[in-house]
Structures are given as C-alpha cells and as structure tokens.
Amino acid sequence: MSDLSKLTIAAARDAMRKGELTSVELTDACLSEIEGASALNAFVHNTPEIAREQAKAADARRGADAPDMNGVPVGIKDLFCTKGVPSQAASGILEGFRPEYESTVSGKLFDAGAVMLGKLNMDEFAMGSSNETSVYGDAINPWKNDDRALTPGGSSGGSAAAVAADLCLGATGTDTGGSIRQPAAFTGITGIKPTYGRCSRWGVVAFASSLDQAGPMTKDVRDAAIMLEAMCGFDAKDSTSANLAVPNFEAALTGDIRGKKIGIPKEYRMEGMPAEIEQLWADGQAMLKDAGAEVVDISLPHTKYALPAYYVIAPAEASSNLARYDGVRFGHRATLDAGDGITEMYEKTRAEGFGAEVQRRVMVGTYVLSAGFYDAYFNRARKVRTLIKQDFENVFNAGVDAILTPATPSAAFGLGEAKSADPVQMYLNDVFTVTVNLAGLPGIAVPAGTDGSGLPLGLQLIGRPWEEGDLLNSAYALERAAGFVAKPTKWW
Template sequence: MSDLNQLTIAEARDAMRAGKMSSQELTEACLTAIEGAGALNAFVHDSADLAREMARAADQRIRAGDGAAMTGIPLGVKDLFCTRGVTTQAASRILEGFTPQYESTVTQNLWDAGAVMLGKLNMDEFAMGSSNETSVYGKSVNPWKVDDRELTPGGSSGGSAAAVAADLCLAATGTDTGGSIRQPAAFTGTVGLKPTYGRVSRWGTIAFASSLDQAGPMTKTVRDAAIMLGAMASVDDKDSTCAEIPVPDFEAALTGDIRGKKIGIPREYRMDGLSDEIDALWQKGADMLRDAGAEIVEISLPHTKYALPAYYVIAPAEASSNLARYDGVRYGRRATLGQGDGIVEMYEKTRAEGFGAEVQRRVMIGTYVLSAGFYDAYYNRARRVRALIKRDFDQAYADGVDAILTPATPSAAFGLGDMAQKDPVEMYLNDVFTVTVNLAGLPGISVPVGLDGQGLPLGLQLIGRPFEEGELLNHAYVLERAAGFASKPARWW
C-alpha cells in the first residue's frame, strides 16, 4: 500500500487488523510527510522517537489480538494538552520550557487505546484567536491555496486542522471554546466535532474559559470522528464537570437512517453579511437531509443576536481568572529583574513579555468586567443572557427537533494578515455561528459540504441534543454521504 498517511482511521484500523500493514509503517509515512511540510508550520514539538516506540507497542498489541479501534493510529496533539515528558506551551512564551510530568486525561485515554503521538500542533496562544496568528511559534498555514496568498487554517486549532487536511496525521485533538474545532474544520475541508460540555474530561488541558472549553476530535471523516471520540471520552473523577455518563459505541450509531427525524433551521442565523454562496450551501444541505427522509422545519432561537456579546464577556472573564496563575513564581517564564525590583515588578514584567497582545487584551477585558463597579453591569448580565440562549435550544428540542442545521462560518478561509490591522471585533465575528453551542453546552459538528467559487472548502454545522453525540454523528454521516465531498488541497508545500 502506498500513501499510507492518506488513509482514514477506519481504513487504517481495518488494514492493520487484516495484516496488510503495520503501525510502524503507517507512523513512518506520517513522520516523512511531517518532515516535508515545514511550510505549513503545523507541528511545533517533535516526538518522533516516542512515536516509533508507541507504534512498535501497538503492533505487538494488534498481533496479540488485543487491539482497540484506535490502536496504532498516528495522531497529532494540540499544544494545549499536557503530555508527559513532551513540551507543552499553549503556544505562549510564558510557558517556555514547560515539560509536564503528567498526562492529560484525553491523551492518556488515547494512549491507553493504543494510539501513537506524532508530536504537538500549532495553535493560537492559549486558544485565543480565530486565525492561528497569535502563536509564539508563528502562523500555521492552510494547505488549501487558490492564489499567491497564504490562507488561515482557522483558530485556535489551526495546526490540528492543517495537519489533518494535509495528511500529516490521520487525525488530531482539538479544543473548542467558541468554535475553535468547528471553524478550522470548515476552513480546511475536514470534520470537527465539539462534544457536549462534560462528555470529555478537561483535566490536564490548559484552561482558557473553564465553563466553555471542550476537547474533541478533528478527522477526515465523520466515521473517524465517531471512532476517536469513543476513545477520548470517559468518566473522570479528576474533573468535577465531567459527566458520569457511560460512553456509548458512537460508530455503531452510524446507521445512515434519519427518516422521520426533524431538522431545525433557525431563522435568526440568516444574518447580515452571510455570503450568497454559504446561504445557497445551507439550503442545499437542508435539501440533502430532506431527501434522506428528514423533516425540515423553521425554528426560532430569539436570543442568538446576544450570543457574541455575552461570549466576549464570559470567556475573557474566565480567562483573566485562569491566567492569573502565570506569574513568574512557580513555573514557566520569569522576566529578568532589575536591581530594586520587587514582586509587583516581577509580575508586570513577566506578563508583559510572556503574554502576546491578544491574550493581554482578553485578560484586561476580563479583569474589567469582573471588577467591583462593573460585575453586575457586564458579567452577571452576560450570565443571564447565556441562560436565555440555553433556554432557546431547550425549547426547540422540547418541540421535537432532533438536530439543528446552520452554516459553520460566515465565509471561506481568509488570507493570513487580512484582519491583523482591523478592529479585533472583525475577527471575533468569525465565531458568530459557533459560540451559541458553547454557551449552551451542546454538541456540534462541522462537515465539509462543498467548495466556494474560488475552490475553497465550505462547511455546514449540525447541533445536537445534550449527550446525544451518536445521533448527531448519524445526521452528520448522512449529510457527508449526500454531499460526497472528496476534494483535497493540491500539494504546494
């Protein structure tokens, strides 16, 4: 078999079980692809020796008949997940040189299942960004290209999306606080699943906004997302927000039958600025689901227009609290101090040189909205709006809706640097279709459905009921099969 790195998880699993190839061969193919893809800047910390060791162990496990679905599958890991003995920086200068002596629950679950770690992936600093331009490692580049420009792979899981789209790994871990799995997936023609809040443990994943963050798989197909989520998810006593709900067989839920299911189309998502191409794709997606036997109904989510303002109060508030631990005292970077400098100067200098501009901006916004004079005016009001947004979804599901179909992004991938000089709010608007899902704690998935006029991928988003990822994945599976998206970026790197 040639081009092993282009296989899906399901294809590789079946081939290894049939003895047609080994995990070592598959891993070497991915490592070779990574070496030749420096222009994408997707992988930022190398763990090739560890990958080879893990692949050998996986092959032994498969030969012994003890292989799980993910055994021997080479993965990329977003730099937000703590990995024992491998540098973890959250793409920030302030965590320079930090090497955890423990493993995040998500990555431990994957290694227990026999998966192989190829290395750590680029991202926006502390997951704060929508373009992968705030990283201390420099920008990651989308493998899709239509002209001379370098395009964004999206953010914050931009390195994960670029690596999967370019076949540098079979799949990757991502995290999603306001769309950071789904938006990059849409920009790169890949599948990105954000599970229900509490389905996947957050322990050992560096926090951005603790009530919004959720880890999930970024894969080449919906089936792969189902397989990988089954390995990532678990009950975890170390995370008090992790739900004590058994993990079902998500792959078994992919029946391809959605006859009689009710799909909601929220009228509030038809907003100003939505491109004609994406609106037409949205209608096409609804037609595909209708042709598969689903009933398409218009629904109302009346508080949608308040989602972005509420999100950009709550998320920075939680970030300012979480990032207070990076002070130059216990671990990570400490600034060089001058004679006579005290602890206050150490804090100021360390944070000024350790945090990038976007992180500083969000920490300052968060500190402001939590301050005594503004707590009720901003933070408490945003929390009340969040409850109303969740209630909108609860009402839609109570009325019999099984899933909700929306665009994933307001546009295709834009050029790197295009928004750098603009008002930051312009960048924040990229999250307009995704933040509601995080505020309500719901599962959401982005599925590639077509190309725009330039030839760039476009995705649609499906939103499901809480803890019903199996049903959501089945809807996505039907949409994926109907769309028949098989385009790949032409190799230029």
C-alpha cells in the same frame, strides 16, 4: 499500500487488523510527511522517538480485539499537557514547560494504542480565530486559491492543517467558542465538539473553564466517531466530567435519518451573509430532506446576544485562569532590575510572556469582573447565557432532533488581512459557533462544498445534549449526500 498517511482511521484500523499494514510503517509514512511539510508550520514539537516506540507497542498488541485507535498516528494540540514533552499552549510564558503528568484525554488515546507524532500549533492559550497569535508563528492552511497564505482557522489551526494535509490520521482539538468547528470548515475536514462534560478537561491548559471542551478533528465522520469514543469518559479529576457510559459512536452510523426533525433557525440568516454560504445552507437542507428528514423553521430568539455575552464570559474566565502565570512556579520569569519587588516581577513577566491578544482578553476580563462593572457586564452576560440555553431546550423539547446552520460566515481568509487588525471583525468569525458553547451542546462541522474559488465550506449540525451518536449519524447522512472528496493540491 502507497500514500499511507492518506488513509482514514477506519481504513488503517481494518488494514492493521488484517495484517496488511503495521503501525510502524504507517507512523514512518506520517513522520516523513511531517518532515516535508515545514512550510505549513502545523507541528511545533516533533516526537518521532515516542511515536516509533508507541507504534512498536501497538504492533505487539495487534489483533481483532485491539482497541480501534490501536496503532493510529495522531497529532496532539499544544494545549494538552503531555508528560515530558513541551506543552506551551503556544505561549512564550510557558516556554520550557514539560509537564510531569499526562492530560486525561491524551492518556486515554495512548491507553487505546494511539501513536503521538508530536504537538500541534494553535493560537496562544486558544485565544484566536486564525492561528495568528501563536508564539511559534502562523499555521498555514494547505488549501490555496492564489498566491496568498490562508488561515487554517483557530484556535486549533495546526490540528486542522495537519489533518487536511495528511500529516496525521487525526488530531485533538479544543473548542471554547468554535475552535474545532471553524478550522475544520476552513480546511475541508470534520470536527466535533462534544457536550460539555463528555471529555475531561484535566491536563488541558484552561482558557474559559465553563466553555472549554476537547474533541477530535478527523478526515471524515466515521473517524470522528471512532476517535471521540476513545477520548470520552468520566474522570474524577475533573469536577465537570459527566459520569455517563460512553456509547459505541461508530455503531450509531446507519445513515438512516428518516423521520428525524432538523431545525433551521431564522436568526442565523445574517445580514450580509455571502450568497455562497446561503446556497450551501439551502443545499444542506435539501440533502437532509432527500435523506428522509423533516426540515422545520425554528426560532432561537436570543442568538443576537450570544457574541457579546461570549466575549464577556470567556475573557472574564480567562483573566481568572491566567492569573497563575506569574513567574513564580513554572514557565517564563522576567529578568528583574535591582530594587524590583514581587509586583514588578509579575508585571514584567506577564508583559513579556503574553502576546497582544491574550493581554487584550485578560484586560477585558479583569474590567468586566471589577467591582463597578460586575453586575453591568458579567452578571448580565450570565443571564443571557441562561436564556440562550433555554432557547435550545425549547426547540429540542418541541421534538427537533438536530439544528442545521452554516459553520462559518466565509471561506478561509488570507493571513494578515484586515480581519487580523480589527479584533471585532475577527470575533465575528465565531458568530455561528459560540451559542453551542454557551449552551454546552454538541456541535459538528462537516465539509459540504466549495466556494467559487475552490476553497472548502462547512455546515454545522447542533445536537441534543449527550446524544453525540445521533448527531454523528445525522452528520454521516449529510456527509454521504454532500459527497465532498476534494483535497488541497500539494504545494508545500
């Protein structure tokens, strides 16, 4: 087999079970691709020794009854703590931090036989939509339409770039306001954010605890189903983890969506939406209709308040979560002058260790939680969040099975463009995705077409809580109808 790293998880699994391929061969192929792809800056901590060791163990365990992920090489986002391996959350403040423990999600993947190729680039503390806030430098989108370097999206930009460029067969991502789905759409891959509580948050560096959720980023929907199943499950170490059985998500992929009701929210028709996004959305509706689904117009009236509510709640939780990085227990500590006390140590450490976007969000969060503004901002945002959740409940109670929306308001944009200079412009990238996190629902981005210059565009499907299998099946039907097979031309 040539081009081994281009295999899907499903194809690699089947080939390994038949004895046509070993995990060691597959892992070596991926490691050599990573070596030649430094221009993408996707992998930031390589772990070839661990990978080869895990691949050998997977080959020893190989057989028809081996787990689906056995021997599959993956990348792990730098937000997941991995035992003995740098886990920095792409921040200078965690430089040199090597955890003594394994995050539950990465541990579950390794228990299922997955192979860790290394840690992946991301926005610092997962705060960003373009992977430009990383202490490691920008991750680069493997897609190109001119001589500009394009964003792979954020915060899971390194994960998206690595999967799209065939450096690994799948990658972990996290999604607080769209950080799996937006990069997946920008790079022509599939990314699913499961229902809040489906994947354990234990050992994942916290950004906004009531919104964060881990999920897989893969080459197609079937792979997303396989990898998600390995990542899910109850964890007593996470108080928000749901004690629910994990279904066989791959078995749900029949492609039959006849009689399903797909909602089209009128509030997502944004002013100034590019014609290409409008057209893609219309095409997606037609594809689902052709597959036998009923497409209905719905209303989610509080959508317009989602972005401001999100950008109050998420920074508030971040300012609380990031208070632990103070130079005392782990990570970076500033050099102090004579006479400096503990307050100066905190101030200098945080000023040196946190990047500008993290500092901005911590300050916004501290402000909205302060005594004079708590009710005016934070409490009001929490009430809006409840109304947004009720909007979705009303639609699902009325018989809608899934909701179809665009995944992003544009194709990938150039790194360093105006969006980066204006935080509000950057935050608008999350306009279609944040509602899903506020309501705790599952959402998936599927590549469905390209813009006029050949860059990938994605559609988003939002599902009922805990019904990831049904959502994946709707996405599978959409994927088959769209027939998206484009790949970036190798330039790196």
